[in-house]
Amino acid sequence: xxxxxxxxxxxxxxxxxxxxxxxxxxxxxxxxxxxxxxxxxxxxxxxxxxxxxxxxxxxxxxxxxxxxxxxxxxxxxxxxxxxxxxxxxxxxxxxxxxxxxxxxxxxxxxxxxxxxxxxxxxxxxxxxxxxxxxxxxxxxxxxxxxxxxxxxxxxxxxxxxxxxxxxxxxxxxxxxxxxxxxxxxxxxxxxxxxxxxxxxxxxxxxxxxxxxxxxxxxxxxxxxxxxxxxxxxxxxxxxxxxxxxxxxxxxxxxxxxxxxxxxxxxxxxxxxxxxxxxxxxxxxxxxxxxxxxxxxxxxxxxxxxxxxxxxxxxxxxxxxxxxxxxxxxxxxxxxxxxxxxxxxxxxxxxxxxxxxxxxxxxxxxxxxxxx
Ligand SMILES: *Cc1c(COP(=O)(O)O)cnc(C)c1O
Numbered sequence: 001x002x003x004x005x006x007x008x009x010x011x012x013x014x015x016x017x018x019x020x021x022x023x024x025x026x027x028x029x030x031x032x033x034x035x036x037x038x039x040x041x042x043x044x045x046x047x048x049x050x051x052x053x054x055x056x057x058x059x060x061x062x063x064x065x066x067x068x069x070x071x072x073x074x075x076x077x078x079x080x081x082x083x084x085x086x087x088x089x090x091x092x093x094x095x096x097x098x099x100x101x102x103x104x105x106x107x108x109x110x111x112x113x114x115x116x117x118x119x120x121x122x123x124x125x126x127x128x129x130x131x132x133x134x135x136x137x138x139x140x141x142x143x144x145x146x147x148x149x150x151x152x153x154x155x156x157x158x159x160x161x162x163x164x165x166x167x168x169x170x171x172x173x174x175x176x177x178x179x180x181x182x183x184x185x186x187x188x189x190x191x192x193x194x195x196x197x198x199x200x201x202x203x204x205x206x207x208x209x210x211x212x213x214x215x216x217x218x219x220x221x222x223x224x225x226x227x228x229x230x231x232x233x234x235x236x237x238x239x240x241x242x243x244x245x246x247x248x249x250x251x252x253x254x255x256x257x258x259x260x261x262x263x264x265x266x267x268x269x270x271x272x273x274x275x276x277x278x279x280x281x282x283x284x285x286x287x288x289x290x291x292x293x294x295x296x297x298x299x300x301x302x303x304x305x306x307x308x309x310x311x312x313x314x315x316x317x318x319x320x321x322x323x324x325x326x327x328x329x330x331x332x333x334x335x336x337x338x339x340x341x342x343x344x345x346x347x348x349x350x351x352x353x354x355x356x357x358x359x360x361x362x363x364x365x366x367x368x369x370x371x
Contacts, residue, residue: 005362008359012362013364020054025237046242047363085103088140104128104164129163157195169183173232246328252276261305284351286344292334295321301313
């Protein structure tokens with residue numbers, strides 16, 4: 001345990017070997033396509049620098065972030081030997097930052113395209129860009145109308161070297177959804193507008209599982225790298241990469257009919273042993289959940305409400321009770337990120353990206369694999 005972790009109230013342990021092994025599995029599933037890694041939102045809360053370094057040393061050469069700031073941070077960690085693309089484009093006036101840190105903007109609008117063309121002209125050099133096309137999600141990307149303009153006026157790409165043409169699937173987690181094939185057809189049609197050398201990319205994690213037709217030259221998994229099941233309700237092909245544990249702050253024995261927590265939401269139906277854990281909704285734990293903590297395989301159900309900084313659990317049936325100061329697990333093989341998401345009425349993505357700001361992070365990497 002790192003010194004920070006040994007002082008912490010709650011710990012987010014990241015198994016970098018699992019992330020690397022998930023990346024290798026996805027690379028294999030993607031067959032001939034290059035497997036990139038989406039490390040936006042601090043690698044979904046796991047730490048973009050650590051994840052980026054581990055994946056780069058495993059052979060990953062293309063990374064996606066959402067924001068310029070995330071790209072600058074990632075560059076500091078991984079150096080300059082890999083491509084870094086910025087999904088949410090370029091706020092006006094930031095072109096120089098992209099150039100200096102060798103970040104490739106994903107251009108989503110005709111206005112952005114014009115700004116980059118102007119910038120390339122002013123600099124008198126060719127600028128690398130990626131183009132996102134909207135093929136039916138109506139979120140980000142050039143519209144079919146914009147693409148038609150490009151087709152009739154190739155000068156709109158003057159001074160720009162299009163490295164990648166991409167689109168994003170709206171319904172990939174539901175394989176039989178007709179939108180998948182529709183978007184595939186639309187992408188096949190629209191992408192021909194860019195020069196031949198540009199690579200094509202359509203699939204996120206769930207898109208990879210839709211099969212070969214969806215792989216093109218490059219796939220862009222995020223969630224599956226981090227152990228989130230790409231298809232909700234299906235046995236996940238990827239390994240869990242995260243453990244969340246919290247320190248036991250206090251143990252108490254209470255008589256029958258004791259009320260617990262805010263609003264006295266629970267009333268014990270027997271003499272009970274309660275443990276108060278150092279984790280709460282300010283750590284990103286969803287407030288409306290009635291789950292369990294685990295100690296040496298024993299489940300301790302939540303009692304009362306999740307507070308800002310603590311959760312009380314019922315350890316009465318725990319054959320082996322944790323001591324004050326010891327850690328118990330809240331995300332572990334017995335209770336996965338997807339289980340927590342289901343209990344909170346959301347998806348694993350939201351749980352993961354909300355965790356982690358207040359935790360001490362502990363990284364596990366097999367010594368032999370560490371670069
Ligand atoms: C977030 C994102 C991804 C990764 O999606 P996952 O479902 O996490 O694999 C890929 N492409 C784009 C454009 C994204 O925004």
